[in-house]
Amino acid sequence: MIWLSWRLQRTETLVVLGVLVLLTAWLVPTGLNMWDAYQHNSLGACIVHAAPRCDVAIGLFRERFGGISSLASWFNLIPGLIGVLLAVPLVSDLENGTYRLAWTQSITRRRWLLGKVGLPVVAALLAAGGMIALFSWWRTPTAHLDGRLDSGVFDTTGTVMLGYTVFALGLALALGVVWRRTVAALAVGFVAYFAARIMVDFKVRDHLVGAVHATWRGRPPASFTNAKVLNMIATIHGHRVISGGGFLGGGVKFQAPNFKNAIFHAVYQPESHFWPLQLTETALFLGLGILLIAFAAWRVLRTD
């Protein structure tokens, strides 16, 4: 059964490998450039000591690599692509009626299903693991500068990609088992994956772990550095001078002389919440993915 599942998944696996190779071919040279610039200007030391010349160096670095960094947010599509692609073997078996061939050999449906679902799940996790390793290395310089809560970094490092890939796989499997049409299941699965990701990115993620509420005057608390600010108000003599959110908190921002008497109230996710946020979001997507896969398996076992 393993051989058959593998043979039927060969093309998809090769496509996934191809995507990973292309990704590597792009990430490695750009990543090397970034690391080179980072080390050449001793930006690592800059962050610690905050010397005046550093602002210029950091500014130049941001300017040079900002474009590449935002281009990299398109990589959010890749886990979805890989996930739905790995659902193809099972769905096309149902579409073409070849499942009847497999189910009338000597193995039970359960064993067939185990190979048919187990192998893509393993492949999805391996592909996600590879991407995580690659992106974590690539993102390290930017993460040092701006922290890890910026969604460009957050989405591609840590563990969330494991959840994303399995979730996309589950979506395409569940849709495919109901529709038995490969192309439709793939297309709709991919769109649904993207919609869910946007939803979580903009509406859910900030509330997965309780945010920190802080009030200060003058120097912000240490945890504000690189924090993801959900909402912040500054008042001077009772007058509101700033209100807003959705940016990264910096150590030197808002310390200009005219803010000297300002009182800041902020709600934010400090960078120390990176792992709790990562693990909660991973659990969320992984859980949904497993539920969808379980639904698909249940439907297949009940097929008449």
Next chain:
Amino acid sequence: MTAALETHGLGKRYGSQWALRECTLEIPRGSVTALVGPNGAGKTTLLRLAVGLTRPSAGSVRVLGLDPHADAAEALPRVGFLAQEHPLYGGFTVEEMLRVGRELNPGWDDDAARARIAELDLPLKKKVRSLSGGQRAQVALTLALAKRPELLLLDEPVASLDPLARREFLQSVLEAVAEREMTVVLSSHIVADLERVCDHLVILATGRTQLAGSIEDIVASHRVLTGPRDGAEDVTRMHEVVRESHAERQTTLLVRANGHLYDSRWTVHELDLEEIVLAYLGQDAARRRQAVAS
């Protein structure tokens, strides 16, 4: 010894439509049975129920004494099945298809499978997708046979084949039966083909069994009687009338006789299998028309 296939009040419903209803039959081991009926009579449903692809909505089905669903692990290795569309993996070579059979069947007879493929001149390295319909059917049959099943179920195996491929396919089935003890059930609506291959017959119509038995008995017991218009009641009291037609002064009855027909007023003719099957199917069609009209 238990029957190869046995059903009691077997029914299958899809939504509110019954695909098969109140089907009770018994197919003895070692027989080659033709399952005949018009399209939509439930032939495919019956075979799928027998191999466990589908679960019954009513009644029970047993193959070789086993429940095809609950005892799937035990029953599946002993039952071969060939679906109507001969599903195979199009992108696989013939050789890879044989490997599929080997990987999925503990009782797989690789030598026999390879010998069959060689005998049929099927190219091992060619993709299944590029084979002709007849060749694909033969690959699918090879897969079903090399599993060495005790019961082989063939669903409309020759429907999609041209006359020559049809003849070759049925010849292959006959040879396989001659080589090894095996029960075969094959469904078809082409009666002429079946008579050459089968020794038992089941007529399934409107989702119910109409007639089941050995072909020899069936041919022996069906007669056409021609006689006076007013004498029909004597016959219907004794024998089962399949079809009757009345002309001005004479009546023609097609009956399934219980015992001998002794009545000097009637002339008795024999029929061949095809005529008998058509009479049953015609009766079924008439009943369906009535059902629609009422």
